[in-house]
Amino acid sequence: MQILRWIGFGAAAVAGLGLLFLGWVYAASEAHYRSFEPPPPFATAIPTDDASIAWGEHLAATRGCRGCHGADLEGEIMFGAVETPNLAALARSETPATLEAAIRHGIGRDGRALYSMPSYNFVHMSDAVVAALIAYLQQAPVSDAVPQGAFAPWHERLMNEWSVRLAIARGEDGTIPMYLDQVPALAQQDNADQRIARGEYLAMTSCNECHGFDLRSNAPWPGSAPDLIVVGAYSEADFTRLMRQGVPSSGAELEMMGPVARGRFVHWTDAEVADLYAYLSDMSRRAIEAETAP
Template identity: 35%
Template sequence: MLRILKWVAYGLAGLASVLVVAVGVAFAASEWTIRRPVPKPAVRLAAAADPGAVARGLRVATVAGCAQCHGANYQGRMFDDIPGVVKAYAPNLTRVVARDSDADLDRAIRHGVGSDGRALWIMPSATFAHLTDAETADLLAYLRTFPPAGPEQPRLGVGPLGRIAVVTGQFKSEAAVMAAHENPPLPDLGPQYAQGRSVARACVECHGPALRGGGPLHTPDLTIAAAYDLPDFARLMRTGVAAGDRHVGMMSDTAKVRFAVFSDAEVAALHGYLKARADLEVKGAATKPLPKS
């Protein structure tokens, strides 16, 4: 019996050693992936300087939701904490803007690469890649109105489960997402829906690159827009109140903060685009052959 217990103890000790080595390897591999430098895209953008640039930049920042992560004063904050996975801090943009060039800021916003050459994580650059040069130049003009203030924020903290996700490719940097072309353009439904398609880019961050929903936020497929008439849809986009006077979680909060700045024409164009997309989805489903029994 003692001999058996001895071998069991040896086995458990060996297993513990293997686990320690595995954890060490996962940490080292994930840390290398997180910290390794990536190529810096060549950009030549400069902040806009005309009289209306700051006001237009505020609108871009509002729709993009910059303050939701970086805080109303843009001094950064911890905006997400998933135990064992990630502790996410948005940097103090007032310090970043004072330190970095316009080109550095453009690379961070639209390409997911920081001024130190490292890929950015969680910063939704893949979503912001659609911003035009003019929109980005206006955004930079607005951000540069904030004088440097407040402390620097900590870097991204990645827990054991998060590191496993990094090593297995389930958690990627924004630069890696874009390099893998995981955020393709929204479907082009024709010139009559061009404005709506442009406005719908604001929906990609939560509802996904194809607007099919799902993901960690469990958002709905935006074919649901077909169930809304224009007045109800406009109320949702402006006030966050859904049909039936419902509060619909994050969308209700986001709409009031970000989408209330849309004009009547933009809301109508978005509604038209989403309904046309839903109609195509329904037609596509109807033409699929039934599975054989």
Template identity: 30%
Template sequence: MKWLRWLVPSVALLVVLALGWVLFGGSRSRPTPPVASKVVAATLRDPALIAKGEYLAAVGDCAGCHTEQGGARYAGGRALATPFGNIPVPNITPDRVTGLGDWSFEDFWQALHSGKGRHGELLYPAFSYTSYTKVNHDDALAIFAYLQSLAPVHQPAVAPALAFPYSVRNSLKAWRALYFREGEFKPDPAQSAEWNRGAYLVQGLGHCNECHAARDMLGGTPQDVHLTGGQIPMQNWYAPDLSARKNGGLEGWSAQDIVDLLKTGQSAKGVAFGPMAAVVSGSTQHISDTDLRAIASYLQSLPPRAPMAEPGTPFDARTLSTQGEKVYAKHCADCHGKRGEGVAGVYPPLDGNSSVTEPTGINATRMVLLGGFAPVTAANQRPYSMPPFAQQLSDGEVAAVVTYIRRAWSNKALIVRAEAVSDYRHTPVD
């Protein structure tokens, strides 16, 4: 089965690669025409523009990818793991040899808006240009001014580790034809200014769809899939559906619940753990209250979702839930409450919690096994932690208690089996 998992996407990519050569030929990538006017150096030194760019870089969480653990901010020096190999993250400080020191704004705009490097080479979509293309010219200029204001750091990029056929950049021509639509965000005149601001931030700099949507075997997300939830590649976490309407991952969440989670890392409906904790810590806690309310306004407008299929067989569900209720009473109820209500500001509720009810059960299983911390934020400097239970509970007990909390109270999610718990138990911690 392992070789089959490798063969199917590889054959599919070869087909796409061949299609790319047929449709686009073997010609070199041509640079996108530059923006209308050259940016003068004095403009990039404007303190107000730099301050705006610093804020927008935080909104986009640029440092989250472009900073090696323990390294200088924005200096790269790391590689992003993908199902297709490791892709180096570039240095975006103004070092003239290893960074953006010799880049013009037109070069930067081409990368952000068109997904093309300084010399017209196609960029791998680990750089989220599929979302950043929506960023407008003025905001892109501000971000570039901020990056150019940083102290230059000499940090050569790590070597890429992409095996054939993924290392063939020309294959990206066909990939882009399938998954990339270049173009700035266009406001919807039928919506409010607040809604449009939220849509712009979520779809563009926030690049929320890059995690909160499922990807296919080629690593792409279809154009009509938007914030419907998906497993994050290589990280073994599930980014939930973000609709707050019927059957959505945030069903029942108020606008204030969304704002609270993004600002502090916790709300009356749940707590940020895993990759989202890092996003809150490095990005969303720094977003203005006005922009956070705009984001909430947009998320609350997302359409309702179809209900999930009835999970498992009635016998499986009853058996696991009965066993899990006993485990829950012994290990969980003291903190999370007999009815899964939690303790406000201390222990998150489990009833109606999107991390508990997401389709796969990965998040709840990993939290029971490994525990974790909510993010430290300015508004929540001493968050409570979740202890790990991997040493205390067997795979069967974890499966039972996770199934119980996913089906108790108002929750109606799929069951989790012991085999799945075993897989997560032996997955290295990211």
């Protein structure tokens, strides 16, 4: 009898400690999610003319919103666990300020920091660009398609959520707003060669999603795409082929860059491809000069 009592006490103590631990993980991660000040409300008027809406559609295509939010913006299940919202529906139910807080600042509509939305890639978007993007989303057809992708079983999603919470609670991982000030400021906007200025803007609002915050493969997580000084070894014709067909100068099939180029970058205008090439080849020239300077 005595022994059974002690076993009972032991089990209760273990369960109690387990609950305390989960409580700590929850409270500490939740404190992190809620630790970022929302930005001042976005006040730029949302245009309604056809040209702005068409521009917004071009922005959504070249910045890959559909890559994660679904071909019809209907939402998607990513990594078997994270659900992206239906953007056309959200643009109707939320204010432009709420959308802008997510797009440029990584803060969700519930005021909590977002974990997977790549706002570091959009932080340098101008007010006019964000307004055109929202103008397009507000009137893009609302798809009622079921989000694409297989839902992981509930216990896998639960494990996923709690492993993220644990890493955040232990300070080993963080949410998007934490990284935004690591994205370098634009430095070429006053360049006498306006192609370079425009190309910097395009690259720093599209390529840095994967090629590092500075396009040089520096990202706080492992597995960044290669340093874009490789463009220095590309002719303009080869670079154009990479953007248009996803085929690199070596002719190899690129597992990630191939489909990304064919999905997004085919939508660049010829002028945008030329601007990107002007900026990236100049960036490469400057980087090599800096490394070989005496």
